[in-house]
Amino acid sequence: MIRIDKQMISSLIDQARTSGRKRKNLNFHTRSSDPLQRMLHAMEPETYVQPHKHENPDKREAFVILRGRVAAIAYTPAGKISAWIVLDPSVESFGVEFGAGVWHSLIALETGSVVFEIKDGPWNPADDKFFAGWAPKEGDAGCEDFKTKVLQTIGIVK
Numbered sequence: 001m002i003r004i005d006k007q008m009i010s011s012l013i014d015q016a017r018t019s020g021r022k023r024k025n026l027n028f029h030t031r032s033s034d035p036l037q038r039m040l041h042a043m044e045p046e047t048y049v050q051p052h053k054h055e056n057p058d059k060r061e062a063f064v065i066l067r068g069r070v071a072a073i074a075y076t077p078a079g080k081i082s083a084w085i086v087l088d089p090s091v092e093s094f095g096v097e098f099g100a101g102v103w104h105s106l107i108a109l110e111t112g113s114v115v116f117e118i119k120d121g122p123w124n125p126a127d128d129k130f131f132a133g134w135a136p137k138e139g140d141a142g143c144e145d146f147k148t149k150v151l152q153t154i155g156i157v158k
Contacts, residue, residue, distance in 0.1 A: 002028050004040065004116070009067060013112045016042035021138075023047040023108075025117075032123040041115050043070065043108035048143040051075055051105040051132040058100030059120035059128075065089050068113025072096040073150060075103035079134035084154045087115065103132055107147055109156065 008026070016024040022044040029037050041063075043049075051073075054061060063072060065087035074083040085096050086109065098104045106115070136142040151157040 004066070009040070009042070009114050012040055012042040012114065013067075016044055016047075017111075021047055023049075029121065033121065034123075035121045037117075037119040037121045037123055039117050040066070041106075041117055043068075043106065043113050043115070044111055045108045045113075047108060048136075048138050048147060049105045049107070050138050050143075051079070051103050051135045052129045053101050053103045053132075054119070054129060055101040056127065057120075060097060060100055061104070061117065061119040062095060062097035063087065063106065063115040063117050064095040065093075066114045066116055068111070069109040070113050070115055071107040071109055071151065071154065071156060072098075073105050073107070073154070074098060075105075075132070077103065079103075079132060081150065081153055086156070105135075105150075107151065 012024055012026050016022060024042050026040045028039060069086060069088045071084060071086050073081055076082050085093060087093055087095065136146050148157065
């Protein structure tokens with residue numbers, strides 16, 4: 001039995017805060033071939049998750065918020081925002097599922113944000129994710145500007 005408790009989450013948040021990417025995951029699946037991938041993601045507002053999709057093989061991806069606030073955004077193939085939700089347990093907005101082939105990203109809105117992710121497996125780095133060419137790559141100039149523009153568009157920041 002895997003227990004998801006305050007100690008586990010706090011440790012993961014500490015690791016995210018000190019990591020270069022400002023995020024850290026903890027896998028519960030033990031093999032990349034597992035047909036159901038389950039993990040925790042701790043994310044800080046400074047992290048950048050490039051919009052991406054999962055297809056060929058098709059994979060759904062769901063997120064449930066455990067702590068903090070995270071914006072979950074879906075995009076059209078051209079990069080226009082098509083839907084969004086702020087995951088926030090304090091207002092009972094708990095989760096989201098993205099279908100296979102849907103461009104999406106997450107933006108941490110508070111320090112110490114943690115989501116539980118469930119995704120179809122298996123995991124193969126060669127075909128797991130396809131990154132959007134209309135968004136900056138992680139580490140490139142423009143990541144913060146991209147996040148700010150998205151948050152302005154959905155009315156989170158001015």
